[in-house]
Amino acid sequence: MSFDRALRCRECGREYPLAPIFSCEFCFGPLEVAYDYEAMRGRITRESIAAGPATLWRYADLLPCDAAYRVDIGTGFTPLQRADRLAEAVGLRTLWLKNDTVNPTWSFKDRVVSVAIARARQFGFEAIACASTGNLANSVCAHAARSGMEVYVFIPDDLEHGKVVGSAVYHPTLVMVDGTYDDVNRLCTELSQSYPWAFVNINVRPYYAEGSRTLGFEVAEQLGWRAPGACVVPMASGSLFTKIRKGFSEFAELGLIEEPATRMFGAQASGCSPITTAHQAGTLNFVPQKPDTIARSLAIGNPADGYYALKTMQETGGGAEMATDEEIVEGIKLLAETEGIFSETAGGVTVACLRKLVESGAISPEEETVAFITGAGLKTVEAVSGDVADPLRVPARTEVFSEALAERRRAAAEPAGAGAR
Amino acid sequence: MASRRVRFTFEPELVTEPVIYRVGHLYDVVTNIRMADVDERVGWVILELSGEPAEIDRAIAWAEQQGVRVDPLAGDVVEG
Numbered sequence: 001m002s003f004d005r006a007l008r009c010r011e012c013g014r015e016y017p018l019a020p021i022f023s024c025e026f027c028f029g030p031l032e033v034a035y036d037y038e039a040m041r042g043r044i045t046r047e048s049i050a051a052g053p054a055t056l057w058r059y060a061d062l063l064p065c066d067a068a069y070r071v072d073i074g075t076g077f078t079p080l081q082r083a084d085r086l087a088e089a090v091g092l093r094t095l096w097l098k099n100d101t102v103n104p105t106w107s108f109k110d111r112v113v114s115v116a117i118a119r120a121r122q123f124g125f126e127a128i129a130c131a132s133t134g135n136l137a138n139s140v141c142a143h144a145a146r147s148g149m150e151v152y153v154f155i156p157d158d159l160e161h162g163k164v165v166g167s168a169v170y171h172p173t174l175v176m177v178d179g180t181y182d183d184v185n186r187l188c189t190e191l192s193q194s195y196p197w198a199f200v201n202i203n204v205r206p207y208y209a210e211g212s213r214t215l216g217f218e219v220a221e222q223l224g225w226r227a228p229g230a231c232v233v234p235m236a237s238g239s240l241f242t243k244i245r246k247g248f249s250e251f252a253e254l255g256l257i258e259e260p261a262t263r264m265f266g267a268q269a270s271g272c273s274p275i276t277t278a279h280q281a282g283t284l285n286f287v288p289q290k291p292d293t294i295a296r297s298l299a300i301g302n303p304a305d306g307y308y309a310l311k312t313m314q315e316t317g318g319g320a321e322m323a324t325d326e327e328i329v330e331g332i333k334l335l336a337e338t339e340g341i342f343s344e345t346a347g348g349v350t351v352a353c354l355r356k357l358v359e360s361g362a363i364s365p366e367e368e369t370v371a372f373i374t375g376a377g378l379k380t381v382e383a384v385s386g387d388v389a390d391p392l393r394v395p396a397r398t399e400v401f402s403e404a405l406a407e408r409r410r411a412a413a414e415p416a417g418a419g420a421r
Numbered sequence: 422m423a424s425r426r427v428r429f430t431f432e433p434e435l436v437t438e439p440v441i442y443r444v445g446h447l448y449d450v451v452t453n454i455r456m457a458d459v460d461e462r463v464g465w466v467i468l469e470l471s472g473e474p475a476e477i478d479r480a481i482a483w484a485e486q487q488g489v490r491v492d493p494l495a496g497d498v499v500e501g
């Protein structure tokens with residue numbers, strides 16, 4: 001059963017009943033789900049969790065929805081993989097990768113959408129909606145298809161074909177908005193006020209966002225019921241970043257792990273870095289930006305949780321870094337070549353920032369670190385397709401192949417970049 | 422009558438300008454501030470504008486002309 005109790009304003013603390021609302025009527029601050037931890041304690045144990053399914057529903061008692069309404073396509077409990085080769089490349093002793101590329105629609109968004117759609121059904125909504133450049137749309141469409149709900153997805157009209165198909169295949173009502181990114185923003189904010197739909201990241205956002213805590217829960221459980229020394233997390237709105245930390249804190253509150261001392265580090269693309277820029281300037285007040293980066297999944301210029309992400313960095317002694325488009329591509333390749341995980345651009349941002357954080361000394365070589373890889377590479381092949389292994393082209397003849405291979409090996413042995421990859 | 426909740430972001434050179442005061446005088450809208458913070462680098466104000474929808478649009482367009490960035494309260498809703 002769920003122990004959600006109320007919605008509480010993050011600014012003034014006023015409480016509201018659990019309803020499809022997202023901001024405080026008094027101060028307009030964002031609302032967050034409040035739980036009855038007292039009642040949870042003792043009822044949620046390591047054993048009760050471990051006895052659950054190998055999906056995020058093993059944490060059903062910690063989610064703000066009635067699990068009877070769940071739409072289960074197998075989200076969560078993804079691998080936490082020790083990454084010794086990448087650790088060595090970036091200069092760390094112990095590195096773990098939380099591989100969330102293997103979710104049903106290949107990104108961590110399946111976690112937030114799982115909770116949002118369950119809550120939406122519980123509220124009695126018949127339709128679900130979102131505005132997205134890719135991952136969120138793919139996940140909303142898949143979950144809606146599985147549940148039979150109506151689904152409306154709004155996308156900018158300049159998206160790559162692959163991302164459009166990744167939603168369209170589930171046969172939603174797909175709306176391509178003729179206009180800028182800001183126009184899509186404004187339209188969807190207006191529509192959310194006039195249509196009786198559950199907009200996953202607008203009117204059910206307080207519930208939706210809670211789904212990201214399961215990444216913190218899983219990492220703590222998979223490390224043997226403890227929190228790591230440091231986390232490196234990609235940031236768009238900043239929600240995922242704050243919720244991973246919240247997951248650790250809640251586990252401690254329930255006595256499942258020791259009080260965490262985890263330092264939280266955020267990763268952004270240089271072409272959209274309002275949170276990192278504010279952190280580096282030493283302020284909690286970010287300046288919104290116009291995104292211009294290949295990491296489109298992280299391209300949120302006006303991050304709803306930017307302020308809270310900055311506070312989390314401050315409270316945990318963490319920090320933030322940013323990566324250029326070139327560094328992002330290098331990051332994707334480094335991760336693939338050292339650990340066998342092909343991530344989308346967001347993972348490139350994470351790996352590139354991890355490397356820079358160790359280089360600058362922000363993360364020490366001794367610090368046990370977890371890097372969150374949140375989306376799969378086939379979603380953004382364009383980012384790297386011009387810059388990967390060049391095939392040996394041969395006719396089907398052994399001696400020609402052998403000659404070509406010898407030639408390739410000679411070239412690879414030549415010094416200073418003269419060799420083909 | 423309609424109302425719209427927005428976030429105004431001010432660059433340093435605008436922080437000292439009484440933009441919100443003036444928007445309420447130039448246009449037939451009521452401004453109601455709920456939260457704000459200002460430092461030497463940037464300022465933001467979260468407020469509600471009430472009035473006829475077209476008048477709210479004009480008021481926002483004017484504020485943007487003055488160099489204020491105006492965003493919906495919920496932040497960007499187009500996610501990755």
Ligand SMILES: Cc1ncc(COP(=O)(O)O)c(C=O)c1O
Nearest residue numbers: 236237238239240297374375501
């Ligand atoms: C792959 C991927 N990683 C990370 C994020 C960051 O999410 P948040 O908005 O919670 O910061 C997103 C958001 O769209 C994403 O698509």
Ligand SMILES: [Zn+2]
Nearest residue numbers: 009012024027
């Ligand atoms: Zn409030």
